[in-house]
Amino acid sequence: MTMSTGFPWLTVLIVWPLVAAAATALTGVGRGRPAAGVTGTGRFGAGSARTVALVGALVEVALLVGAFAAFDTGDAGSHQLAETHAWIPALGASYAVGVDGVGLLLVALSVGLVPLVILAAWREQGGDHVRLRRYLATVLLLEAFMVTVFVARDVFLFYVVFEAMLIPAYFLIGGFGQGPQRRYAAVKFLLFSLAGGLVMLVGVIALYLQVPAADRGPQTFLTDNLTGLTLDPTAEKLMFCAFFLAFAIKAPMFPVHSWLPDVTQHATPGTSTLLICVLDKVGTFGMLTLCLPLFPEASRWAAPFVVVLAVISILYGAILAIGQQDVLRLIGYTSVSHFGFIILGIFTFTSLGTAGSGLMMLNHGISTGALFLIAGFAIARHPRQSQLIGDYGGLRRVAPILGGTFLVAGLSAAALPGLATFVSEIMVFLGSYARWPAAVLVAVPAVVLAAVYVLLTYQRMFTGATTPELADARDLDGREKTVAGVLVGALLVLGLVPGPVLDYVRAPGEVAVEQVGETDPPPAVEPAASSAEPVGTTTASTTGSVTEGSPL
């Protein structure tokens, strides 16, 4: 089975952010204590923490490039860079890591977004360097958890990290967010997530006990060992539900999504970026890599219900987004819609749809991250830091780059051809049409709705006469241009040359379909499928996708 070969890239990717977080947290400690009565002395020490954090995050990106180099794209469907060490033998839990193509892309998304979030937060927290230092240290701590959860190949390890990462996320929302309601939002987030997570815990335990007692050993919890068990059908369905509930809350999917808009409204844009664009992907990633292979029968059984809920999410999220007054809340609802697409793709059980979902997880992360961060730049320009769309107007005249990048990010969210999300969304649609044509027909109008919410928002915030409050607003400075530029560049590259990245998701998609025991529905769609990936398939090169996945 898996064993450690060569350099432990994934462990290094997990440990380094912890080191960076510690270094950030300790920078300037002892110098910056305001207790001395002189606040000025603290500036230097705590102020350089952000530099430490940024350098740490960039080193992590460099390490990621190494991991990509060590990853064999030709075999993207299997888990590579694997390491397995004993952890808690008495419980059957091991420290086992490894990535397939989709996992690696999500690791890249996490690692790539963190330096941008750090850059975007450069002047946040009201110029309070001690607070900023804590914020950045927490972000780096969260990064370590995020990487771990995407590479975990042991159900117990996955669960532990899945739950433990709530704590830093909780502090990011409640401790550093905006407005008096942020604590409420943080508690709501925590309770929703924990409720799902604890139900999943029962599922994890039940799954463990499905292994015949004689076969239980120190490595029982390895995902590979739990795959392909012969399960009692009822138990399998119950366990599927336990897992799926946790993932649906995390994702967030229609009936259990209500924590998300509150969080995006009250967290800082950087926190929302990490939370929605990366952390929530754990939900869909978990469906793909745990629900499908561990409970194939139950997945097929549940697919119709899930598809219906996914379609409701798609439409409901889009419709509610149109009605929002708060720009960050609006972006939150668009994510509900997009997560609906991802879940729809996963539960089509076609290699095209599943691969499309894998790609969409990456694309959604980049485009929504861009929306959050650029909207954050706009909010920072407002004298009252208002998040209400109605308080803006004509920002494009005074800040054209801000307006332009926001538009590109928004259009990508609306799946305009040529931009990243289009490729993945069309893959999901084509893949789904082969199995659930009705669902696709119902969901397609969401594309129009997406155009409506993006363009309406753009129109209200950026066009028309400039609001007096914003007359003095400056355009993006160099730091902000870097952040926006990298994200918009990634969107364009992924939209125009999706081929290299497709190499990472195609094989895992096929594996997932195979694991769930389905086959691609054959004929009619075949030509459509191949036409879905028209560009760039011949220019597959590993290095190309490295730069896309890790935008710095």
Place this chain on the structure above:
Amino acid sequence: MNEFVAPPIDWAAVSPVLVVLAAGVLGVLLEAFVPARARRATQLTLTLAALAGSLVAVGMLWDRVQENAVSVVGGSYLLTPFGLGVQAVIGVCALLGVLVVAERTTTGQDAFAPAAAAVPGTAYEDETRRAGLQQTEIYPLMLFATGGMLLFPATDDLIVMFVALEVLSLPLYVLCATARRRRLLSQEAAFKYFVLGAFASALFVFGIALVYGFAGTVRLQGVVQVLADPVTSPLGSMTALVVVGLLLVLSGLLFKIGAAPFHAWTPDVYQGAPTPITGFMAACTKAAAIGALVRVLFTLANGLDPATRHDVEVALWSVAILTMLVGTVAGAVQTDVKRMLAYSSIAHAGFLVVGLVGMDQVGSQAVLFYLLAYGLATIGAFAVVTLVREQTVSPGSSAETRVPTGEVPDDGVVLGEATRLAQWAGLGRKAPWLTAAFSLFLLSMAGIPLTAGFVAKFGVFSAAVEAGAWPLALLGVLASAVAVFFYVRVIVLMVLTPPTDHEAAGASAGQEPATGGTDGAPAPAGSGTATLTGAATRTLVSRTVVTVVGSRGPAAFAIAVCAVGVLLLGILPAGALDLVAQAAQFRP
């Protein structure tokens, strides 16, 4: 007449208990012979040495007991691996508990009344306080209680078990009454504990009587033999006797654990007792009583026929469900930190019983680990409570001379503990490390992964699911979710909420609730608070602020050990789980 022949006694096996009890006796003598000023140091040294010695004895016995349970005097003292494991947990928790008890903080006062016998509010009481007396009998009392606890799970004889129950309970009743402050509350707590405890003891004894009537013996092994072969006892066919007897004995034990419906004393006693004693009592008594419960339950229930055994299981299920519900639901509405921790301890009792319903080895293993995880978090949490105090703002001092946040004004007198939850708001600014430790303990109690509490909960719920009690596990999980709510509420209060009382009147402090330390700029805020607090202090003579007193070492050390332990058991529990697995080779 036969000549009395002294039975051969395996002194080594009894040594963990003997060391502690002998040190207790010695401690009483020391009270009489050692001069007052050296008494505390002597007693403390003796206590710590005795507990450490007991732990060493446990360690030396470990391998030997693995091979064979040691029976002394025909089972009056029976050392099974599980009993030894419980003794180890009790030893560790007692050692940490004593450290917290010994803490005198920078105020120079410990948590105990100068003379517990003085009637509260009398001139005599003032006199003792002025004379700077101290009640060093605390230490021998703790040793006696610990001795009883160590004996409790390590006997096969119900009468010896009853004696152990009393030996551990009586000193605790006294200790509960010795709080330095809020003495009436403390004495009320002791009285409640005593009355209800005596009632529980009566149930216990009555249960023993019924079991004896059934089997003609009080040895558990003997009872099991009669169960297997009823003709050996005149009433051997009346299984109902043993079932009722067993349930009564269980009631007595469940009382000590604080499981519903025998939980009513817990919040009052936990609140009224001196906080270091609460921590000691919560951790160690629960471990000892669970040890005894496992001993009785697993031995007897496994001897019952399936139908009768089912009756006992129904009782356990009811207790588990009720306890979890009471603990979490009532815990969620508490406004006093000690009462909240008390209800949390009731909820934990429920989780422990969930782990026991299978009455098998997996369950005892899970429960043992749970006891350790719970003990560390509990002692640590109560130790933190001892350091968070109220402090007077003397009416004469103007607000300008007072530093509004974080700093301890020189002219204030440090009073008792600030146990109202609202007072804990913004504690993170005053004492970031203490807050971090307390948050860690709460997270562990909530069962968040990477803390000991998670591994512990995982263990008991696994054991329940494996025993087919998955509804209990599901309920337990949901109860955990509710419990998380009130633990997190406290963390929110400490870390994210600005101080609510007049300390926070400074506008600048109110706007920037930070997540940790003291990063607001305190100096300029003083002028803002001047009028507000100045006026307020003049009208109200006894205004207090919340302050954190410094530890002189022992409590800080105990908190640090507990925090490290909680983290270590959460991240790398493999070693501890192996030990627990060895200890859980429970042989009836």
